[in-house]
Amino acid sequence: MLTIGTLAKRTGTKVQTIRYYEQIGLLPEPGRTEGGQRRYGDSDLDRLAFIRHARQLGFTLEAIRELLDLSDNPDRSCADVDRIAHRQLKEVEVRITRLDALRKELKRMLGECSRDTVADCRVLEVLRDHAACLTDHGQGV
Amino acid sequence: MLTIGTLAKRTGTKVQTIRYYEQIGLLPEPGRTEGGQRRYGDSDLDRLAFIRHARQLGFTLEAIRELLDLSDNPDRSCADVDRIAHRQLKEVEVRITRLDALRKELKRMLGECSRDTVADCRVLEVLRDHAACLTDHGQGV
DNA sequence: CTTGAACCTCTACCTACTGTAGCTTGTAAG
DNA sequence: CTTACAAGCTACAGTAGGTAGAGGTTCAAG
Numbered sequence: 001m002l003t004i005g006t007l008a009k010r011t012g013t014k015v016q017t018i019r020y021y022e023q024i025g026l027l028p029e030p031g032r033t034e035g036g037q038r039r040y041g042d043s044d045l046d047r048l049a050f051i052r053h054a055r056q057l058g059f060t061l062e063a064i065r066e067l068l069d070l071s072d073n074p075d076r077s078c079a080d081v082d083r084i085a086h087r088q089l090k091e092v093e094v095r096i097t098r099l100d101a102l103r104k105e106l107k108r109m110l111g112e113c114s115r116d117t118v119a120d121c122r123v124l125e126v127l128r129d130h131a132a133c134l135t136d137h138g139q140g141v
Numbered sequence: 142m143l144t145i146g147t148l149a150k151r152t153g154t155k156v157q158t159i160r161y162y163e164q165i166g167l168l169p170e171p172g173r174t175e176g177g178q179r180r181y182g183d184s185d186l187d188r189l190a191f192i193r194h195a196r197q198l199g200f201t202l203e204a205i206r207e208l209l210d211l212s213d214n215p216d217r218s219c220a221d222v223d224r225i226a227h228r229q230l231k232e233v234e235v236r237i238t239r240l241d242a243l244r245k246e247l248k249r250m251l252g253e254c255s256r257d258t259v260a261d262c263r264v265l266e267v268l269r270d271h272a273a274c275l276t277d278h279g280q281g282v
Numbered sequence: 283c284t285t286g287a288a289c290c291t292c293t294a295c296c297t298a299c300t301g302t303a304g305c306t307t308g309t310a311a312g
Numbered sequence: 313c314t315t316a317c318a319a320g321c322t323a324c325a326g327t328a329g330g331t332a333g334a335g336g337t338t339c340a341a342g
Binding site: 049082088102 | 191215229247
């Protein structure tokens with residue numbers, strides 16, 4: 001039987017985060033000692049490890065909830081899992097594309113800075129530039 | 142004199158967001174009509190455009206606050222602006238690196254999926270894999 | 283003068299946690 | 313057996329960066 005602190009250390013999670021996962025129903029309510037402290041088993045460790053790994057891969061808690069549901073029904077089609085993972089991959093790729101454009105813009109901006117006073121700072125000028133800004137109302141990062 | 146709705150349309154911002162920026166002190170309190178409605182001038186449009194453009198480049202509101210402060214004191218050194226922009230560039234590059242690793246992992250995972258039932262789904266197996274997860278407690282995405 | 287779109291304030295909600303206050307439990311040492 | 317104290321508990325507040333809705337008021341066109 002593991003205490004919440006041990007579980008936290010073994011999965012690299014904060015104690016509060018574990019209680020939070022329980023609160024939102026991602027982790028089942030564990031057994032308690034007479035005094036009311038939580039005690040976990042190995043299946044909790046596995047489940048939490050799964051959650052943390054998926055989080056590291058950028059899955060939202062909602063997606064993880066779906067994955068756990070699928071995982072609990074082993075006879076369902078793998079295609080659902082596949083679909084969720086594909087969606088995640090797409091999102092990651094979109095984010096990368098956006099960040100890359102952003103990186104280029106920042107580099108360009110910095111390349112033009114003459115390092116003089118703010119009055120004629122290129123960086124601020126670029127940021128002030130309406131032409132680029134008012135015409136493009138795409139999503140932020 | 143512009144209404145808040147016009148300002149919103151011209152900058153691609155939601156009306157509530159403009160009021161939110163005012164609330165946190167990023168935008169100055171504008172003049173009001175007798176009835177209490179906000180009315181903006183061109184300087185407000187410029188400032189908001191600046192904010193939105195910087196947000197699109199991924200700057201935090203705190204960083205934008207700094208940039209606006211610098212912008213209001215044109216005699217200060219451009220180096221401060223440069224420093225903020227460099228910090229931003231670094232952050233973006235870190236995020237890209239992380240996302241790219243993530244993309245590779247997702248692709249690898251999906252490549253191995255046999256599309257059978259969940260019972261032997263590779264995606265879930267990878268997510269369950271302790272070896273990778275319990276040993277690496279790096280920051281999430 | 284009427285209509286209705288756009289404005290107002292205020293409050294609550296979102297994600298995914300994190301931190302704090304004030305109190306209780308568990309455990310090891312003496 | 314007692315004591316000390318780390319680690320646990322609940323409950324609530326706060327973070328970023330907004331977004332949504334209720335319920336009421338104002339503005340401008342027809």
